[in-house]
Amino acid sequence: MEARQIGVTGATGGLGGRVAARLADRGIPQRLLVRDATRAPDLPDAEVATFGGYDDAEGARRALEGVETLFLVSAAEDRDRVALHTRMVDAVVAAGVGRIVYTSFVGAAPDCTFTFGRDHFHTEEHIKATGVGHTFLRDNLYIDFMPLLCGPDGVIRGPAGDGQVAAVARDDIAEVAAVVLTGPDHDGDSYDLTGPEAFSLAEAAEELSRASGRLVTYEEETVEEAYASRRPSGAPEFELDGWVSTYTAIAAGELEATSDCVARFLDRDPIGLGDWLREHPESYRHLLSQA
Ligand SMILES: NC(=O)c1ccc[n+]([C@@H]2O[C@H](COP(=O)([O-])OP(=O)(O)OC[C@H]3O[C@@H](n4cnc5c(N)ncnc54)[C@H](OP(=O)(O)O)[C@@H]3O)[C@@H](O)[C@H]2O)c1
Numbered sequence: 001m002e003a004r005q006i007g008v009t010g011a012t013g014g015l016g017g018r019v020a021a022r023l024a025d026r027g028i029p030q031r032l033l034v035r036d037a038t039r040a041p042d043l044p045d046a047e048v049a050t051f052g053g054y055d056d057a058e059g060a061r062r063a064l065e066g067v068e069t070l071f072l073v074s075a076a077e078d079r080d081r082v083a084l085h086t087r088m089v090d091a092v093v094a095a096g097v098g099r100i101v102y103t104s105f106v107g108a109a110p111d112c113t114f115t116f117g118r119d120h121f122h123t124e125e126h127i128k129a130t131g132v133g134h135t136f137l138r139d140n141l142y143i144d145f146m147p148l149l150c151g152p153d154g155v156i157r158g159p160a161g162d163g164q165v166a167a168v169a170r171d172d173i174a175e176v177a178a179v180v181l182t183g184p185d186h187d188g189d190s191y192d193l194t195g196p197e198a199f200s201l202a203e204a205a206e207e208l209s210r211a212s213g214r215l216v217t218y219e220e221e222t223v224e225e226a227y228a229s230r231r232p233s234g235a236p237e238f239e240l241d242g243w244v245s246t247y248t249a250i251a252a253g254e255l256e257a258t259s260d261c262v263a264r265f266l267d268r269d270p271i272g273l274g275d276w277l278r279e280h281p282e283s284y285r286h287l288l289s290q291a
Contacts, residue, residue, distance in 0.1 A: 016073045060091035061094055117249070134188065214287050
C-alpha cells in the first residue's frame with residue numbers, strides 16, 4: 001500500500017465520512033480504515049483498507065502501515081468500549097502512527113454524569129499514557145440528533161430540567177477535524193467543540209415547532225420514569241444508563257458551556273440549532289408524517 005499521511009476511521013459513518021469528504025475537498029490523500037469496503041465512500045485520492053474493527057489489532061496494524069496521523073472515531077456504544085479503544089490505540093501506536101486525533105466528549109471525566117463520557121476520559125488517559133502525539137476533539141452532543149430526541153407524538157421527554165446543551169453540528173466538527181489533521185501545532189491540545197449557544201430542551205422543542213410547523217413540546221420525566229419509558233426497547237442496562245444520563249447531564253449543567261474553538265478554527269460562527277434545522281428538513285421528517 002502506498003504511504004498515506006492521514007488515516008481516517010469511521011469513514012462509513014456520519015462523522016468520519018464528513019471528515020474524509022472534507023480532506024478530499026482539500027486534495028489531501030488519505031487512507032480510509034473500514035470494516036466493510038463496499039460501504040466506504042468513493043472519494044478522490046482515498047484508498048480503502050479493511051480491518052476487523054477496533055478489536056482486530058493485527059488487521060489495524062496492517063491497515064495503518066505508513067500512516068502518520070490518524071482520525072480515530074470513538075466506537076459505537078459498547079459495554080466494553082474502553083477495552084476496544086485501548087486495543088485499537090495500542091495497535092495504532094505499534095503501527096508507528098505519530099499522532100491520534102480522537103473524538104472525545106465535552107467534560108470527559110471519570111465521574112461525569114453522562115456515562116458514555118466516562119469512556120472518553122479513560123480512552124484519553126490511555127492515549128496520553130502511550131506517549132503518542134494526540135489531539136482531543138471534545139464534542140458536545142450532536143445538533144444532528146436533536147430532532148431524534150422527539151418521539152412521533154411531538155414530545156421530547158426526559159429528566160433534563162431547565163438545563164441547557166450547547167450542541168454542535170457534525171459538519172462543524174468535521175471541518176475543525178480537517179484543519180487539525182492537516183495543520184501543525186495541535187499536539188497535546190484538547191478542544192471543546194460546541195454550538196454558538198446553549199439551549200434547553202424546551203427551547204429545542206420551540207425551534208423544532210418553528211422549523212416543522214408542528215407543535216413540539218418538552219415534558220419533564222423523573223429519572224425513574226425515563227428508565228421505565230425506555231426499558232421496553234430491550235436495550236441493555238449500560239445503554240439505558242447512557243441514554244438517561246444524556247438528560248441528567250443536561251440537567252446538571254455539564255453540557256451548557258460554549259467554547260470559541262469552532263469560530264477560531266473556521267473563522268465563522270458555528271451553526272446553531274435553528275439554522276441547522278432549516279437546512280436539514282429531512283431530520284424532522286418523522287414528525288411530519290405523524291402530524
Ligand atoms: N456527541 C454525540 O452526540 C454523539 C452521539 C452519538 C455517537 N457519538 C460517538 O461519536 C462516534 C461517531 O459518530 P457518528 O455520527 O459518525 O456515528 P455513526 O454514523 O454511527 O458511525 C460510527 C462509525 O464508527 C465505526 N465504528 C463503530 N464501532 C467500531 C468498531 N468497534 N471498530 C471499527 N469501527 C467502528 C462505524 O463503522 P461501521 O459502519 O462498520 O459500523 C462507523 O463508520 C460514534 O461512534 C459514537 O462513539 C457521539
